[in-house]
Amino acid sequence: xxxxxxxxxxxxxxxxxxxxxxxxxxxxxxxxxxxxxxxxxxxxxxxxxxxxxxxxxxxxxxxxxxxxxxxxxxxxxxxxxxxxxxxxxxxxxxxxxxxxxxxxxxxxxxxxxxxxxxxxxxxxxxxxxxxxxxxxxxxxxxxxxxxxxxxxxxxxxxxxxxxxxxxxxxxxxxxxxxxxxxxxxxxxxxxxxxxxxxxxxxxxxxxxxxxxxxxxxxxxxxxxxxxxxxxxxxxxxxxxxxxxxxxxxxxxxxxxxxxxxxxxxxxxxxxxxxxxxxxxxxxxxxxxxxxxxxxxxxxxxxxxxxxxxxxxxxxxxxxxxxxxxxxxxxxxxxxxxxxxxxxxxxxxxxxxxxxxxxxxxxxxxx
Amino acid sequence: xxxxxxxxxxxxxxxxxxxxxxxxxxxxxxxxxxxxxxxxxxxxxxxxxxxxxxxxxxxxxxxxxxxxxxxxxxxxxxxxxxxxxxxxxxxxxxxxxxxxxxxxxxxxxxxxxxxxxxxxxxxxxxxxxxxxxxxxxxxxxxxxxxxxxxxxxxxxxxxxxxxxxxxxxxxxxxxxxxxxxxxxxxxxxxxxxxxxxxxxxxxxxxxxxxxxxxxxxxxxxxxxxxxxxxxxxxxxxxxxxxxxxxxxxxxxxxxxxxxxxxxxxxxxxxxxxxxxxxxxxxxxxxxxxxxxxxxxxxxxxxxxxxxxxxxxxxxxxxxxxxxxxxxxxxxxxxxxxxxxxxxxxxxxxxxxxxxxxxxxxxxxxx
Numbered sequence: 001x002x003x004x005x006x007x008x009x010x011x012x013x014x015x016x017x018x019x020x021x022x023x024x025x026x027x028x029x030x031x032x033x034x035x036x037x038x039x040x041x042x043x044x045x046x047x048x049x050x051x052x053x054x055x056x057x058x059x060x061x062x063x064x065x066x067x068x069x070x071x072x073x074x075x076x077x078x079x080x081x082x083x084x085x086x087x088x089x090x091x092x093x094x095x096x097x098x099x100x101x102x103x104x105x106x107x108x109x110x111x112x113x114x115x116x117x118x119x120x121x122x123x124x125x126x127x128x129x130x131x132x133x134x135x136x137x138x139x140x141x142x143x144x145x146x147x148x149x150x151x152x153x154x155x156x157x158x159x160x161x162x163x164x165x166x167x168x169x170x171x172x173x174x175x176x177x178x179x180x181x182x183x184x185x186x187x188x189x190x191x192x193x194x195x196x197x198x199x200x201x202x203x204x205x206x207x208x209x210x211x212x213x214x215x216x217x218x219x220x221x222x223x224x225x226x227x228x229x230x231x232x233x234x235x236x237x238x239x240x241x242x243x244x245x246x247x248x249x250x251x252x253x254x255x256x257x258x259x260x261x262x263x264x265x266x267x268x269x270x271x272x273x274x275x276x277x278x279x280x281x282x283x284x285x286x287x288x289x290x291x292x293x294x295x296x297x298x299x300x301x302x303x304x305x306x307x308x309x310x311x312x313x314x315x316x317x318x319x320x321x322x323x324x325x326x327x328x329x330x331x332x333x334x335x336x337x338x339x340x341x342x343x344x345x346x347x348x349x350x351x352x353x354x355x356x357x358x359x360x361x362x363x364x365x366x
Numbered sequence: 367x368x369x370x371x372x373x374x375x376x377x378x379x380x381x382x383x384x385x386x387x388x389x390x391x392x393x394x395x396x397x398x399x400x401x402x403x404x405x406x407x408x409x410x411x412x413x414x415x416x417x418x419x420x421x422x423x424x425x426x427x428x429x430x431x432x433x434x435x436x437x438x439x440x441x442x443x444x445x446x447x448x449x450x451x452x453x454x455x456x457x458x459x460x461x462x463x464x465x466x467x468x469x470x471x472x473x474x475x476x477x478x479x480x481x482x483x484x485x486x487x488x489x490x491x492x493x494x495x496x497x498x499x500x501x502x503x504x505x506x507x508x509x510x511x512x513x514x515x516x517x518x519x520x521x522x523x524x525x526x527x528x529x530x531x532x533x534x535x536x537x538x539x540x541x542x543x544x545x546x547x548x549x550x551x552x553x554x555x556x557x558x559x560x561x562x563x564x565x566x567x568x569x570x571x572x573x574x575x576x577x578x579x580x581x582x583x584x585x586x587x588x589x590x591x592x593x594x595x596x597x598x599x600x601x602x603x604x605x606x607x608x609x610x611x612x613x614x615x616x617x618x619x620x621x622x623x624x625x626x627x628x629x630x631x632x633x634x635x636x637x638x639x640x641x642x643x644x645x646x647x648x649x650x651x652x653x654x655x656x657x658x659x660x661x662x663x664x665x666x667x668x669x670x671x672x673x674x675x676x677x678x679x680x681x682x683x684x685x686x687x688x689x690x691x692x693x694x695x696x697x698x699x700x701x702x703x704x705x706x707x708x709x710x711x712x713x714x715x716x717x718x719x720x721x722x723x724x725x726x727x728x729x730x731x732x
């Protein structure tokens with residue numbers, strides 16, 4: 001899995017049973033992008049810097065990068081006698097156009113060539129999970145709810161899986177749900193705004209342990225401005241991305257308001273928490289676990305701000321509280337999707353993506 | 367098949383046997399691009415006009431265009447009770463970087479989303495044939511030699527399959543050859559320069575029946591300039607494309623020399639013939655059929671110029687002389703490749719592409 005946070009590729013080794021009842025994380029690591037590769041990805045997602053030659057080349061270059069990362073995992077475990085069945089690859093999203101507008105039709109673009117991954121690893125690859133959902137009217141996102149349904153569905157409790165990566169997104173799994181009852185949507189920015197501010201003020205990659213957010217004060221003026229973002233008035237299920245809350249958004253804010261560095265970071269963290277709470281407000285019922293995953297779950301200031309913003313009968317937990325891995329969650333989800341594709345089964349969740357029907361996602365490369 | 371000539375998508379219905387000995391063309395038509403869609407493709411292949419949003423959207427839009435074209439063919443024949451097993455799609459090439467240079471690594475980019483084709487047609491799709499060959503050090507081109515080997519291999523004669531599309535390329539099949547003895551390479555421009563000149567002077571799409579080329583005179587000065595193109599000094603097997611002989615090349619010529627319109631077209635046609643003859647010179651042996659396919663085979667002026675440039679013991683023939691279809695040839699080749707992929711067999715030709723080994727090409731979308 002290579003997400004919107006652009007920090008590298010997450011590699012998860014997952015043990016599964018053919019009956020599809022259990023997917024168990026055996027090993028996990030992240031291989032960070034080199035500065036050079038990150039620059040290429042950053043250029044390729046930028047409408048003004050990107051061009052066809054760069055995208056053509058980057059698709060192959062990321063294929064090698066992903067392939068080498070996975071190969072490291074495979075070789076480590078083949079030495080232990082384990083058999084590797086397949087690789088599932090999400091790819092790096094370069095662009096996501098959830099609905100048609102102007103000259104662009106609803107579309108998504110992931111790169112990191114599966115043919116290269118298959119050749120480098122010697123293992124068959126399942127990839128490109130989002131396109132088929134869009135071909136049946138879905139937004140191609142979120143992509144993880146099927147996996148979350150398999151892994152977290154509970155007979156006694158509603159569970160909300162709240163992922164906080166570059167952006168934030170939630171999956172609502174009502175108590176004892178069927179797949180048709182799952183809802184999922186993006187809940188706003190994740191670490192994207194916070195990271196951008198920390199890079200701007202401190203030349204660091206993220207707010208380690210929420211230290212800066214802990215020290216500043218919330219600017220109500222700026223917070224109010226942020227809460228007026230058009231994202232909150234879009235119809236559900238809604239999606240967002242770098243085009244809403246990326247560098248351009250942060251630059252415009254910095255040009256409009258003046259605050260001390262930590263007040264900016266505290267306000268952005270509060271905004272991130274409020275966006276999540278507001279997006280989920282109508283779904284909170286008694287006996288709800290709000291389970292935070294993704295990089296944001298390692299930011300205790302953000303977690304306590306989320307707890308402040310939700311009703312007291314909602315328990316904020318982390319993946320680790322449930323014995324799962326927060327950082328590996330999305331990579332594990334790809335394995336679940338890949339397995340479904342290989343056995344010819346559907347794995348989109350129409351109630352989450354807006355698709356008109358369930359379809360088999362992905363492509364297979366031998 | 368949607369080729370470098372950017373005129374639309376070719377749809378071939380092919381009847382095949384599981385034993386892979388026969389692939390028989392049953393029906394064929396071309397669905398032309400609308401002016402609007404052609405403009406988008408033209409922008410997307412242009413390094414200065416292209417960007418990530420356009421490429422993202424075009425991949426899906428071409429998927430619908432290809433899917434609808436194929437659906438027309440499928441519905442026509444399903445009404446006759448025929449069973450359609452699979453669709454093979456080449457995709458529209460947006461860029462091809464045969465070898466690594468500057469910041470770009472060896473790569474290729476085809477779009478026309480297979481997931482959309484599969485959804486629109488309801489039939490499984492095999493696509494993306496070029497990438498895996500590049501992953502084993504090949505140039506990803508030419509892609510048709512395996513099919514040509516299957517369809518044209520002859521025990522008594524050497525056969526050279528000379529395709530003249532936007533660019534021109536040849537496959538050499540020695541008498542009674544094995545797959546390892548096949549050679550293939552691009553032989554230079556095809557109709558690309560001629561078409562560009564006809565558009566420039568007459569606002570028509572191509573030199574119908576070679577009429578303009580028949581009326582002009584060859585300028586030896588311009589011809590000599592053209593023959594000094596760096597393409598001819600590249601090592602074999604070599605590839606070329608729009609980046610060598612496209613609009614930029616023609617514009618530069620028109621800026622440098624002044625000739626009457628028909629002299630330009632005659633000189634370009636002569637150059638196209640000479641480029642083919644020169645590229646093939648070392649391969650001509652007694653009992654060689656030079657079988658011309660592609661749009662260029664409908665240009666009798668070009669055909670007679672080719673006959674002038676080759677030794678007299680070489681017989682210039684067309685696909686039609688052999689009972690095959692010139693215009694359908696590349697589309698038929700995709701079916702052969704797709705069939706190989708579905709049964710898990712290799713179909714690149716390392717002696718043609720420079721690949722280090724035979725690999726299974728393509729991806730399968732259910």
